[in-house]
Amino acid sequence: MTSRTKGAARAGQYLALLAYLVFLVFPFLWLLSTSFKPATELGSLHPTWIPEDPTLANYRQAFDEQPLLRAAGNSLVAALSAAVIAVVIATPMAYVMARHRTLLARAATGWVVVSQAFPFVLVIIPLFLVLKNLRLINSLPGLIMVYVVWALPFALWMLVGYVRAVPVELEEAAAVDGAGRLRTLVSVTAPLLAPGIGATALFAFITAWNEFFFALVLLKTPEKQTLPVVLTHFIGAEGVADLGPLAAAAFLATLPSLVVFALIQKRITGGMLAGAVKS
Amino acid sequence: MRRARALGAAAAALVLLLAGCSGDGGDSGGRITLRFQSLAWQQESVEANKQLVAEWNARHPDVQVEYVQGSWTSVHDQLLTSFEGGEAPDVIHDASDDLADFAYGGYLADLGKLLPRRLRDDIPRASWDTTTFGGKVYGVPFLQEPRVLIANAARLKESGVRIPTLDEPWSWQEFRSVTRRLGSGKGRFGVAWPLKEPVSATLNLSLSAGGELFHRRPDGKAEIRFEDADAVVPRTVHDQVNVDGSASGATLGMGGSDTLPGFFGGKYAMVPLGFSYRQQIVQQAPKGFDWQVLPAPAGADGLAQGVSPQTLSVAEDSPHKKEAAAFIDFFLRPANMVRLARGDWMLPTGKEALKDPALHTDKHDWATGTALARHLRPAPAQSVRGYPEWSDKVATPALQEYYSGAIGLDELRKRLVEDGNLVLRRYQR
Numbered sequence: 001m002t003s004r005t006k007g008a009a010r011a012g013q014y015l016a017l018l019a020y021l022v023f024l025v026f027p028f029l030w031l032l033s034t035s036f037k038p039a040t041e042l043g044s045l046h047p048t049w050i051p052e053d054p055t056l057a058n059y060r061q062a063f064d065e066q067p068l069l070r071a072a073g074n075s076l077v078a079a080l081s082a083a084v085i086a087v088v089i090a091t092p093m094a095y096v097m098a099r100h101r102t103l104l105a106r107a108a109t110g111w112v113v114v115s116q117a118f119p120f121v122l123v124i125i126p127l128f129l130v131l132k133n134l135r136l137i138n139s140l141p142g143l144i145m146v147y148v149v150w151a152l153p154f155a156l157w158m159l160v161g162y163v164r165a166v167p168v169e170l171e172e173a174a175a176v177d178g179a180g181r182l183r184t185l186v187s188v189t190a191p192l193l194a195p196g197i198g199a200t201a202l203f204a205f206i207t208a209w210n211e212f213f214f215a216l217v218l219l220k221t222p223e224k225q226t227l228p229v230v231l232t233h234f235i236g237a238e239g240v241a242d243l244g245p246l247a248a249a250a251f252l253a254t255l256p257s258l259v260v261f262a263l264i265q266k267r268i269t270g271g272m273l274a275g276a277v278k279s
Numbered sequence: 280m281r282r283a284r285a286l287g288a289a290a291a292a293l294v295l296l297l298a299g300c301s302g303d304g305g306d307s308g309g310r311i312t313l314r315f316q317s318l319a320w321q322q323e324s325v326e327a328n329k330q331l332v333a334e335w336n337a338r339h340p341d342v343q344v345e346y347v348q349g350s351w352t353s354v355h356d357q358l359l360t361s362f363e364g365g366e367a368p369d370v371i372h373d374a375s376d377d378l379a380d381f382a383y384g385g386y387l388a389d390l391g392k393l394l395p396r397r398l399r400d401d402i403p404r405a406s407w408d409t410t411t412f413g414g415k416v417y418g419v420p421f422l423q424e425p426r427v428l429i430a431n432a433a434r435l436k437e438s439g440v441r442i443p444t445l446d447e448p449w450s451w452q453e454f455r456s457v458t459r460r461l462g463s464g465k466g467r468f469g470v471a472w473p474l475k476e477p478v479s480a481t482l483n484l485s486l487s488a489g490g491e492l493f494h495r496r497p498d499g500k501a502e503i504r505f506e507d508a509d510a511v512v513p514r515t516v517h518d519q520v521n522v523d524g525s526a527s528g529a530t531l532g533m534g535g536s537d538t539l540p541g542f543f544g545g546k547y548a549m550v551p552l553g554f555s556y557r558q559q560i561v562q563q564a565p566k567g568f569d570w571q572v573l574p575a576p577a578g579a580d581g582l583a584q585g586v587s588p589q590t591l592s593v594a595e596d597s598p599h600k601k602e603a604a605a606f607i608d609f610f611l612r613p614a615n616m617v618r619l620a621r622g623d624w625m626l627p628t629g630k631e632a633l634k635d636p637a638l639h640t641d642k643h644d645w646a647t648g649t650a651l652a653r654h655l656r657p658a659p660a661q662s663v664r665g666y667p668e669w670s671d672k673v674a675t676p677a678l679q680e681y682y683s684g685a686i687g688l689d690e691l692r693k694r695l696v697e698d699g700n701l702v703l704r705r706y707q708r
Contacts, residue, residue: 040563040565045544124356213353216353217356239534240559241536242320
């Protein structure tokens with residue numbers, strides 16, 4: 001390959017990457033632009049990227065009409081708790097499943113995959129009844145339990161991959177050097193698993209942060225509703241929407257996920273690569 | 280051993296913590312608390328709802344109402360789950376076309392004897408028919424809206440077409456010729472039909488031509504027949520799009536709001552929309568945009584059209600049905616019904632409320648819509664079991680294909696009737 005063709009290939013790669021980036025960022029930027037447009041611009045036949053007469057009225061109206069901060073707080077509690085608990089439970093389970101490749105472990109992995117195929121509607125009524133008996137309807141702890149259970153299979157599946165990517169020889173070397181089982185896990189395995197744990201926690205967080213149906217069904221009182229449920233209050237019958245305030249509220253709703261992602265992005269990249277290749 | 284004990288203690292603490300955190304409403308100290316789930320979503324409407332709840336609470340210290348905001352987006356699934364789990368709200372806001380399944384499932388209370396005579400007499404028989412199944416009343420219909428033509432008034436005047444009135448509306452044939460005159464064929468159309476969900480619009484408007492599609496046999500079972508009257512509206516839309524080019528084919532897959540930018544931009548001279556869309560038009564129309572509300576075209580049965588009113592129901596599991604019915608009675612007193620109707624830009628069902636001068640003003644063409652109220656009838660088939668499946672699986676794709684020109688009228692008839700009756704038969708065994 002000549003240097004010219006190499007250059008052309010590289011330029012093509014960058015172009016493709018740029019196109020993909022635009023594709024990914026477009027909805028977010030459009031949401032941002034929409035949230036600052038007055039109602040008359042929202043109904044324009046020739047919409048513009050930059051609002052001609054930008055306004056904060058949509059944000060004011062969104063906050064006036066709905067308890068967005070309270071709902072965001074509820075979502076944050078539910079999503080953070082679900083992420084932490086899911087990771088705490090899934091990590092040791094994943095370690096066992098990855099290191100002891102027994103028939104039971106294989107069956108458990110298969111079950112994990114199958115469980116992802118269950119539709120929400122199938123599980124929601126039995127789940128509702130179970131939570132009712134536990135007196136956990138209309139409570140954030142009840143919702144967190146559901147989110148943990150819902151995130152656990154996939155979290156487990158992700159973490160098994162990360163554990164397998166940690167060479168078992170490192171643990172054996174630590175054992176030879178005299179480290180006990182617990183010491184080996186804490187000092188050798190856990191640091192290497194940290195990126196994977198971060199990625200898994202982020203997955204659980206975002207899943208819970210965006211989840212709508214369980215929150216809609218399980219939380220009865222307005223004080224406990226989460227952000228995705230409150231966002232639907234801007235939508236009327238037959239899909240008619242109060243577009244400006246909805247865009248403003250939806251834009252704010254995306255920010256926490258972005259912040260969390262930005263904070264642990266480096267760790268996640270490392271984690272994903274670690275899980276991608278088996279030793 | 281110590282570790283096992285510690286784990287056990289931790290588990291017990293977790294269970295206690297979780298149980299302690301769960302909150303539940305109910306009665307406390309002799310005071311009754313009713314949960315009222317409202318689907319109001321527009322700012323003025325939510326305010327009206329909350330004010331009425333506050334007024335009730337101030338007057339009834341022993342029966343307090345807790346306002347819970349629901350959402351139209353998933354109300355059916357959410358209610359179904361709540362009913363199954365015995366946790367449904369006491370007072371339920373929904374639409375009449377969503378009630379049949381819940382009524383037949385035994386989830387809703389029969390309000391027949393719970394409601395006062397004042398309320399029963401105030402709402403016309405035709406409206407009660409939308410919530411009556413098997414002789415029992417499962418909801419109080421309180422808000423409704425006709426489908427109207429919202430028109431670019433300036434363009435109509437320029438074209439010199441006859442402006443329809445309530446006394447002399449356009450016939451479907453005249454409507455077609457008017458849209459031909461209004462559409463220049465250069466990206467400007469006489470009408471935009473937002474038919475993303477084509478079934479209810481088609482069936483409801485077909486009543487004007489005498490089309491009912493669903494018929495009751497002597498044995499009480501429903502069957503579908505597609506007669507000449509049923510073809511009037513579908514054929515008009517089809518020909519406007521595919522023969523005359525006077526209706527935009529692009530809007531067939533759109534919702535009502537999606538057509539507004541084109542309407543404001545002069546692309547479409549008219550859009551058939553629900554009466555409540557006026558609020559969006561008032562909010563979004565460019566300054567100086569001149570619009571007006573026209574009655575939908577009339578057929579052999581005049582201005583008749585079908586509606587599915589918004590309703591208030593009481594859960595069968597509610598231990599306080601009498602109190603819930605009393606709250607509904609208060610909530611729907613004529614003056615209150617007017618407040619709710621204005622908040623939602625819709626029409627009240629109540630005869631007294633309809634007389635309110637605020638609903639007869641020319642501003643935003645309230646008077647035109649209010650005058651249409653007496654022509655409204657129950658939407659066809661909303662009490663027929665199997666209708667939702669027929670609508671989703673048979674009628675929606677068939678009508679979409681017909682309107683886009685992919686199939687002809689004979690094929691449409693065959694699918695609606697033959698495939699449709701197979702669906703109904705499964706539900707009526």
